[in-house]
Amino acid sequence: MPWLLRSGEVLASVELATSRRARRRGLLGRDGIDGALLIEPARSIHTMGMRFPLDVAYCRRTGEDLEVLGTASMPPWRIGVPRVRAGCVIEAERGAFARWALARGDVLQVK
Numbered sequence: 001m002p003w004l005l006r007s008g009e010v011l012a013s014v015e016l017a018t019s020r021r022a023r024r025r026g027l028l029g030r031d032g033i034d035g036a037l038l039i040e041p042a043r044s045i046h047t048m049g050m051r052f053p054l055d056v057a058y059c060r061r062t063g064e065d066l067e068v069l070g071t072a073s074m075p076p077w078r079i080g081v082p083r084v085r086a087g088c089v090i091e092a093e094r095g096a097f098a099r100w101a102l103a104r105g106d107v108l109q110v111k
Helices: 020-025 094-098
Strands: 004-007 009-019 036-039 054-062 065-074 088-093 108-109
Touching: 009 088, 009 094, 009 108, 054 094, 054 108
Parallel strands: 009 036
Antiparallel strands: 004 009, 004 108, 036 088, 054 065, 054 088, 065 108
16 A cells, blocks of 8 residues: 655555546445545545535646645535646545644655
């Protein structure tokens, strides 16, 4: 399983949702997630039918890196506002980004 890194520091394990089916499913039907889910391509997400609240990072890819354009916390049954410059989205359980000190402008890698 790949890892989500910031400046060589491991933040979490990361699952990849790159197929149409995996992107559509996302985290639906789960009671939680250890680590994060990278949905690519994606400009927005929804939490319709989710069982737990999410932290969401909207990112753009610059080569091998992911630049965090913005973050949000979303409770279940919400529709996120699309971020035009975003090319992918990272989802994690609410509170994960605070533990990781993830913020706008951070540059991440998936290895």
